[in-house]
Amino acid sequence: MDQSLIVFxxxxxxxxxxxxxxxxxxxxxxxxxxxxxxxxxxGTKLLDRSNKHVRLNKAGEIVYRxxxxxxxxxxxxxxxxxxxxxxxxxxxxxGASYTFGEYVLPHAIAYLQTHYPLIRPxxxxxxxxxxxxxxxxxxxxxxxxxxxxxxxxxxAESLAKDQMYVVTSSLHPIGTADDIDAARxxxxxxxxxxxxxxxxxxxxxxxxxxxxxxxxxxxFGSTQIIxxxxxxxxxxxxxxxxxxxKEIALGTISKLTVGGxxxxxxxxxxxxxxxxxxxxxxxFIAILREQKGWPEQA
Numbered sequence: 297m298d299q300s301l302i303v304f305x306x307x308x309x310x311x312x313x314x315x316x317x318x319x320x321x322x323x324x325x326x327x328x329x330x331x332x333x334x335x336x337x338x339g340t341k342l343l344d345r346s347n348k349h350v351r352l353n354k355a356g357e358i359v360y361r362x363x364x365x366x367x368x369x370x371x372x373x374x375x376x377x378x379x380x381x382x383x384x385x386x387x388x389x390x391g392a393s394y395t396f397g398e399y400v401l402p403h404a405i406a407y408l409q410t411h412y413p414l415i416r417p418x419x420x421x422x423x424x425x426x427x428x429x430x431x432x433x434x435x436x437x438x439x440x441x442x443x444x445x446x447x448x449x450x451x452a453e454s455l456a457k458d459q460m461y462v463v464t465s466s467l468h469p470i471g472t473a474d475d476i477d478a479a480r481x482x483x484x485x486x487x488x489x490x491x492x493x494x495x496x497x498x499x500x501x502x503x504x505x506x507x508x509x510x511x512x513x514x515x516f517g518s519t520q521i522i523x524x525x526x527x528x529x530x531x532x533x534x535x536x537x538x539x540x541x542k543e544i545a546l547g548t549i550s551k552l553t554v555g556g557x558x559x560x561x562x563x564x565x566x567x568x569x570x571x572x573x574x575x576x577x578x579x580f581i582a583i584l585r586e587q588k589g590w591p592e593q594a
Contacts, residue, residue, distance in 0.1 A: 297370050301363050303330035304342065308360050311349050334359075361433070368434030376574055384575040385414035391436040393494050394519050395458070396563055397421040399538040400590055401440065407589025408580055415576045425492035431566045437577045439566035440584065442494025453565045455584055459537045459558040460498060461551035465529045471550040478506035478554050485512040485531035487522050495519065498561050499534045506554060523549070534559065538591065 307316040307327065317324045335342050342356035352360055371387070392401045398421065405417055420430065424441040431439040432449040442458065462481065464471045470480065489496040503509065514531060516522050522533050523540060527548050537558070543549035565584060567573070573581070583589065 297366060298334075300330040300334040300337075301359075301366070303327055304334050304356075305360055305363050305367070307331060307343065307350055308352050308356065311351060313350060365434045372434070372437070372572075372574065376572060384412050384579050386416065386574065386576055388415050388417045388574070388576040388580060389420070389435070389437045390417055390580070391420040391422065391427040391430050391439040393424045393427055393441040394421060394489075395442060395495060395536045395539055396440045398519060399536070399541075400563075403589045403591050404580075404583055408583055412576070412579055415579070417580075423490065423492045424494040424497070428566060431568060434568060437567070437574070438580065438584075441564055441566060442498070442561055449569055451567050451569050451571075455563040455565045456587065458561050458563055460495075460534050460561065461537060461540070461558050462532055462554060463523075463526050463535050463540055464532045464550050464552065465527055466547055466550045467529060468532070468550070470532075470552065473550075473552055475553045475556055478508055481506075481532065481554070482508055482510060483512075484510065485514065486510045487514045487516055487525050487531040487533045489519070489522070490515055490517050494561070495535070498559060502534060502554070502559050541591070 306320055310316040313324050313327050317327045340355050342359055344351045344353050427439045427441050430436045470476055488499050519539050526533050540549050544551055
């Protein structure tokens with residue numbers, strides 16, 4: 297990649313010329329020269345400077361976004377060339393939405409490391425919307441998400457069915473039930489995930505299908521804090537069986553069906569359309585498809 301572009305992206309991320317120079321092991325005047333050279337070749341200023349911070353302007357945002365895509369392509373090109381000469385090794389960037397990333401992915405990574413120790417995975421956890429965008433932009437090799445997708449650059453493959461249940465504290469008045477009528481849930485305090493989350497999307501779909509419109513809602517940004525809140529008796533929620541299997545085994549959380557069956561959704565495997573995979577990516581995709589190393593279902 298062009299050195300001036302690398303320097304520019306580092307300055308944008310550090311928001312400071314001095315910190316960028318330290319990260320790049322360069323002098324600050326050299327960093328400034330690279331920025332000036334890039335701005336000259338593009339034909340416009342890319343950064344807004346102040347005494348304390350350096351920030352991207354509109355043109356800089358465009359250059360930075362495309363620079364990150366180029367960085368991803370360059371890295372993938374190098375790994376594909378390396379694959380011609382060596383066994384599966386090198387870096388593998390994996391993204392996952394919270395439920396899969398926190399409760400299933402660690403087991404799959406452990407299996408990968410046991411059988412292919414030369415592969416170095418890096419993990420990004422975010423909501424479905426964010427992970428999908430990173431895969432589409434070439435910043436992640438593989439994504440695993442829940443929920444519906446709408447990005448043209450992506451190939452989505454159904455990976456597994458996830459079963460979701462209404463969960464309550466085991467001490468909650470409805471905590472001893474196995475199944476519950478939807479109308480009984482209308483007055484409950486519901487703890488839901490944020491917009492853009494696959495879990496939130498399925499929860500809203502269940503509300504619509506069951507004719508629910510709970511007035512008392514709290515929005516939390518992670519499954520872990522929702523579990524802790526449900527366990528403490530703060531409210532009820534809809535969560536994956538993978539997320540609550542330990543608490544159910546301990547007897548601190550109860551899971552209930554509505555209408556006699558759990559709510560189902562797909563875990564989807566995401567890659568870029570027409571992407572040529574490295575050996576590391578191919579191996580990990582095979583592990584995911586065969587569900588090797590996945591935790592036992594509750």
